[in-house]
Amino acid sequence: MRKMGDDCCDMRGFLGFLILFLLSKKAMHGQELADELAKRKGEKPSPGTIYPAIKGLKEAGFLEEQKEGKTITYSLSPQGKNALRIAKRRFTRTFLGVFP
């Protein structure tokens, strides 16, 4: 059984969803995403977390990328926008009333 302290769960999951959401606001490269996730979740995801997540979204056809030197800037493809729309609807229904 998982250990619990003051908190009820470790808020795992939804990483791919959050990445899609963040990219819908602004095109970013991997490190920018990691920094933004750090602000929101309180802890910066490791490279072994962020890059496989990006890869999965890329392989699903949800991302467009623009390479410039060592950085790769990602944005949402049309399929990515559609996937985000569907996921947002489900997310909203699931957590209806949780937000203040």
Place this chain on the structure above:
Amino acid sequence: MRKMGDDCCDMRGFLGFLILFLLSKKAMHGQELADELAKRKGEKPSPGTIYPAIKGLKEAGFLEEQKEGKTITYSLSPQGKNALRIAKRRFTRTFLGVFP
């Protein structure tokens, strides 16, 4: 790698959080919780999902229970309310802007 269809993720996780939230609205027993989760997530969690989750919250001291016949009605303990408050704050910060 996980398979992806139209959607970006399978919305796993946060079951304990959702249970705490639902119990903060209304005391319920296990089956009521499962039905409410079915309405929100679109699929009713199996007994092997809901009861271990309840057990974990109970062992963490987050729940008070009132047995009456075969049903056990759960409500939040003071620690449970506190845990929910903390988790809600984190949840809100993490998913800020996702809600319409």
Place this chain on the structure above:
DNA sequence: TTATATATATCGGACACCCAATAGATCAGT
């Protein structure tokens, strides 16, 4: 050119989440 910093990427494994199957316990109706 060497050194350092930054960005990207992969691999192995730990752990959490959840389900299917199964079983015990209690109640209602016949």
Place this chain on the structure above:
DNA sequence: ACTGATCTATTGGGTGTCCGATATATATAA
């Protein structure tokens, strides 16, 4: 008492999520 329905509960295992360690590539500075 018997049957079926409902609620609770456990076990075993599959799968996804994530991290630590490590490696590669590119840019900047001395």
